[in-house]
Amino acid sequence: MIKHWVWLSQIKGIGYITQRMLVKHFGDPQSVFNATRSDLSKVYGLNLRAVKRVLESRSFENTENILRKSERFKIKIIPYNHELVPKSVKEQPDLPCVLYYIGSIRKENEGIAIIGSRRCTSYGKAVTKEAAEFLAGHNIAVISGMAKGIDGYAHTACIKVGGYTLAFLGNGLDICYPEEHRSLMERIIESGAVISPYPPETKAFPGNFHIRNGLISAWAKKLLVVEAAEKSGTFITVEYAKKYKKQIFAVPNSIYCKGSIGTNQLIYEGAQIYISPNQLIDDMKESSFESQNIIQKKADKQRFKTIKTDNRFAINASLEVKILKCIEGGAEYVDMLMDSLPAGRNEIMEALCILDLEEKI
Amino acid sequence: MAAVVKSFAITGVDGYVVEIEADTLYGQPSTSIVGLGDMAVKEASERLQAAINHEKYEFPKMKVVFNLAPGNVKKSGSHFDLGMAIGLLVQSGQLKVDQIDQFGFIGELSLNAGLRSCTGVLSMAIAARAAGIKNLIVPKGNMPEATLVKELNVLGFENLKQVTDFFNNGIYSCEINAVADTGISSNYKIDFCEVQGQASLLEYITIAAAGGHNILMLGSPGCGKSMIAKRIPTVLPPMTESEALEVTKIYSVAGLLKKRGSLILQRPFRAPHHNASTNSLVGGGNNAKPGEISLAHNGVLFLDEIAEFNKKALDALRQPMEDGKVTISRVNYTNTYPCNFMLVAALNPCPCGYYGQSKCHCTDYEVLKYRQKISGPILDRIDIQRYVQPIEFMELTKGSQKVNSDELRECVTRARKIQDRRYQGIENVNCNAQMTGALIKEYCQLENDGIGLLKMAFDRFEFSARAYHKFLKVARTFADMEESEKIRRKDIAGAIMARDLDKENKGMLVV
Numbered sequence: 001m002i003k004h005w006v007w008l009s010q011i012k013g014i015g016y017i018t019q020r021m022l023v024k025h026f027g028d029p030q031s032v033f034n035a036t037r038s039d040l041s042k043v044y045g046l047n048l049r050a051v052k053r054v055l056e057s058r059s060f061e062n063t064e065n066i067l068r069k070s071e072r073f074k075i076k077i078i079p080y081n082h083e084l085v086p087k088s089v090k091e092q093p094d095l096p097c098v099l100y101y102i103g104s105i106r107k108e109n110e111g112i113a114i115i116g117s118r119r120c121t122s123y124g125k126a127v128t129k130e131a132a133e134f135l136a137g138h139n140i141a142v143i144s145g146m147a148k149g150i151d152g153y154a155h156t157a158c159i160k161v162g163g164y165t166l167a168f169l170g171n172g173l174d175i176c177y178p179e180e181h182r183s184l185m186e187r188i189i190e191s192g193a194v195i196s197p198y199p200p201e202t203k204a205f206p207g208n209f210h211i212r213n214g215l216i217s218a219w220a221k222k223l224l225v226v227e228a229a230e231k232s233g234t235f236i237t238v239e240y241a242k243k244y245k246k247q248i249f250a251v252p253n254s255i256y257c258k259g260s261i262g263t264n265q266l267i268y269e270g271a272q273i274y275i276s277p278n279q280l281i282d283d284m285k286e287s288s289f290e291s292q293n294i295i296q297k298k299a300d301k302q303r304f305k306t307i308k309t310d311n312r313f314a315i316n317a318s319l320e321v322k323i324l325k326c327i328e329g330g331a332e333y334v335d336m337l338m339d340s341l342p343a344g345r346n347e348i349m350e351a352l353c354i355l356d357l358e359e360k361i
Numbered sequence: 362m363a364a365v366v367k368s369f370a371i372t373g374v375d376g377y378v379v380e381i382e383a384d385t386l387y388g389q390p391s392t393s394i395v396g397l398g399d400m401a402v403k404e405a406s407e408r409l410q411a412a413i414n415h416e417k418y419e420f421p422k423m424k425v426v427f428n429l430a431p432g433n434v435k436k437s438g439s440h441f442d443l444g445m446a447i448g449l450l451v452q453s454g455q456l457k458v459d460q461i462d463q464f465g466f467i468g469e470l471s472l473n474a475g476l477r478s479c480t481g482v483l484s485m486a487i488a489a490r491a492a493g494i495k496n497l498i499v500p501k502g503n504m505p506e507a508t509l510v511k512e513l514n515v516l517g518f519e520n521l522k523q524v525t526d527f528f529n530n531g532i533y534s535c536e537i538n539a540v541a542d543t544g545i546s547s548n549y550k551i552d553f554c555e556v557q558g559q560a561s562l563l564e565y566i567t568i569a570a571a572g573g574h575n576i577l578m579l580g581s582p583g584c585g586k587s588m589i590a591k592r593i594p595t596v597l598p599p600m601t602e603s604e605a606l607e608v609t610k611i612y613s614v615a616g617l618l619k620k621r622g623s624l625i626l627q628r629p630f631r632a633p634h635h636n637a638s639t640n641s642l643v644g645g646g647n648n649a650k651p652g653e654i655s656l657a658h659n660g661v662l663f664l665d666e667i668a669e670f671n672k673k674a675l676d677a678l679r680q681p682m683e684d685g686k687v688t689i690s691r692v693n694y695t696n697t698y699p700c701n702f703m704l705v706a707a708l709n710p711c712p713c714g715y716y717g718q719s720k721c722h723c724t725d726y727e728v729l730k731y732r733q734k735i736s737g738p739i740l741d742r743i744d745i746q747r748y749v750q751p752i753e754f755m756e757l758t759k760g761s762q763k764v765n766s767d768e769l770r771e772c773v774t775r776a777r778k779i780q781d782r783r784y785q786g787i788e789n790v791n792c793n794a795q796m797t798g799a800l801i802k803e804y805c806q807l808e809n810d811g812i813g814l815l816k817m818a819f820d821r822f823e824f825s826a827r828a829y830h831k832f833l834k835v836a837r838t839f840a841d842m843e844e845s846e847k848i849r850r851k852d853i854a855g856a857i858m859a860r861d862l863d864k865e866n867k868g869m870l871v872v
């Protein structure tokens with residue numbers, strides 16, 4: 001059965017829309033395969049050239065090749081009308097008929113997409129980390145594209161706290177792109193799945209990422225855009241999300257920050273302004289108020305930790321307090337502290353070391 | 362009976378005595394040189410004929426055979442020429458030399474019978490003294506170098522005629538140029554007082570120099586990593602005479618002795634470029650010359666942009682770093698060169714170089730991948746990793762106090778003396794960095810609050826067990842700097858602060 005699905009998806013010159021239309025008309029891809037010329041020409045909207053292409057490509061040579069490779073790399077293949085595929089992906093006519101994946105796609109795989117630029121700032125990283133950990137804590141899938149930067153951080157933060165994450169790739173699943181995410185990819189497979197619309201050994205061509213972005217938008221319930229420059233690939237995903245009528249959140253940042261021109265623009269154009277991860281689950285979970293309480297408590301705890309100075313190494317507590325003050329005042333380097341504090345170098349270094357160990361700086 | 366004349370050859374950095382046997386046999390006039398000489402040795406026959414004829418001696422019209430004994434070891438170099446010429450003249454009865462076994466001969470002949478200087482003379486002179494040879498005849502150009510060896514009568518000549526005159530009439534008229542002062546003193550033209558700011562880094566540089574620890578400097582481009590590295594030799598204690606002799610020997614063998622005739626007094630500083638091949642680093646090549654690590658013997662080997670080095674070449678440093686010597690084996694010979702150096706490495710913190718600053722957009726995965734180019738075993742041998750502060754800040758503190766190298770060197774020398782006393786009689790251990798596990802147990806006892814601090818650090822950063830020893834070694838040096846018997850809490854704190862890279866890697870958001 002899956003053989004016919006793969007065959008259908010591999011017919012040259014027949015797009016996703018036509019493929020889905022054929023399946024709808026004949027019921028399943030096997031019937032498409034067995035259809036005669038007269039059957040095919042009865043399909044509404046299928047032109048003669050397309051009929052010819054379907055008839056010409058009735059061979060499993062390529063398909064079997066793909067199946068063999070998939071087996072070798074432990075890649076599983078599901079059609080778009082499979083139960084594991086969310087409704088919104090099934091309904092969009094312009095998405096692929098067949099998905100390849102490694103890992104496990106769980107039943108409740110509705111999730112939130114976190115996307116952003118590859119070259120991100122530490123601000124973007126912090127926002128991503130917070131959001132991904134929050135979603136993981138609420139057992140909501142974190143969806144992203146495993147690219148460098150924001151995507152990678154979203155997956156990583158989610159995995160680190162034991163969450164469930166889905167990664168959509170624009171290349172065959174036997175290839176790891178970018179290369180440095182090899183270990184990340186393995187971990188995603190362990191605690192979620194990597195999904196691709198492309199058969200194994202497809203290279204990461206720039207054009208491939210279009211559909212991948214569409215899938216992300218369709219699969220996710222909401223879209224959080226963390227950072228995007230003026231002309232960013234992120235906007236492809238955003239365009240899809242608009243098309244699929246998904247809620248879009250954008251993270252605000254300084255208007256002079258080049259890496260955030262795109263997100264600020266999104267807010268201007270009417271995207272939701274993102275100020276807290278609670279927004280992401282407001283209508284998904286009833287208990288949002290409760291979770292807000294938890295977060296408040298956590299923040300209190302953190303503040304408490306910073307204030308307390310009594311510790312078992314506090315013979316030099318007064319110096320430590322002075323150092324903390326200096327750091328708050330903008331001292332960035334050890335030598336600056338030495339210039340502005342009366343204590344000797346050794347004492348400062350010792351105090352700094354202890355402060356460092358106690359995670360106060 | 363064949364005439365026997367003594368000369369020398371080099372294996373590794375050490376010389377050994379070669380007996381040149383010269384014989385004339387009845388037969389077709391010809392010259393052959395046996396004894397596994399290379400082309401330079403074989404071609405000596407043409408030079409010999411020309412030189413001997415030039416001096417109005419007669420080249421025997423017989424079958425001339427030279428044998429370089431021991432005959433089973435490969436030899437190279439053109440310095441056998443003089444020995445062969447003398448041997449042939451003695452054999453053919455044209456020259457009479459009393460007590461020829463008391464003379465050693467070194468020198469390359471020109472066609473006009475002049476004597477050209479050659480490489481490795483210092484090692485050969487040392488070998489001559491060891492073999493009990495009293496007089497050494499060398500080209501005048503090599504004379505100062507050879508006279509570094511005491512208890513050896515070194516005679517310098519400009520051409521073959523002077524040599525034969527000396528043996529015939531006892532005329533020796535070579536003026537000995539006043540040999541440069543062999544006393545150990547070092548005048549560096551550079552000094553740490555030229556470095557702006559960086560006071561805390563300098564402290565760790567001093568620690569590294571005092572304990573013989575290898576150090577890795579992290580910093581953005583142009584923040585002064587290379588400038589600091591170049592000045593590290595200036596804080597190392599001056600070389601002892603035997604150390605200086607070792608270094609000079611290596612340079613003599615490598616043919617890199619610029620000022621012939623004086624010992625190398627400054628500790629060497631070698632900074633190979635990062636496209637260096639494995640062989641150029643550890644030594645090798647056709648005639649197995651010493652590599653950069655041996656040229657940095659008793660000094661500093663600076664690897665700038667260490668992540669850009671060929672991984673294989675870097676990994677080849679592991680064993681030599683451990684042993685303090687490197688053995689190069691080829692089918693026909695095995696050479697051992699000393700290579701006891703302090704490794705100073707510099708590294709950009711990330712691919713773009715500006716990690717931690719707002720202009721850096723490298724992801725954590727990229728940064729880690731970049732840093733992992735240095736293999737674990739090499740990082741393991743580096744005890745101290747510190748950041749070099751970027752330059753903007755240095756301009757702000759232009760007025761801050763500066764330290765000069767002399768002061769730092771005094772501290773270092775003091776700490777080294779303590780270590781010398783401590784490790785007296787222990788083989789292969791001269792400084793804290795070389796301590797073995799057992800020695801660490803013996804000399805690095807911690808007090809309770811020190812252990813507590815170390816435990817906190819381990820809980821926070823999840824250091825490996827191996828790192829524990831590193832902390833103790835560095836802490837030991839901190840204590841030695843202040844001549845403290847015990848390792849105090851602040852020593853431990855200092856050691857913990859010396860792991861910038863480890864700490865930062867721990868904070869990365871990666872799986």
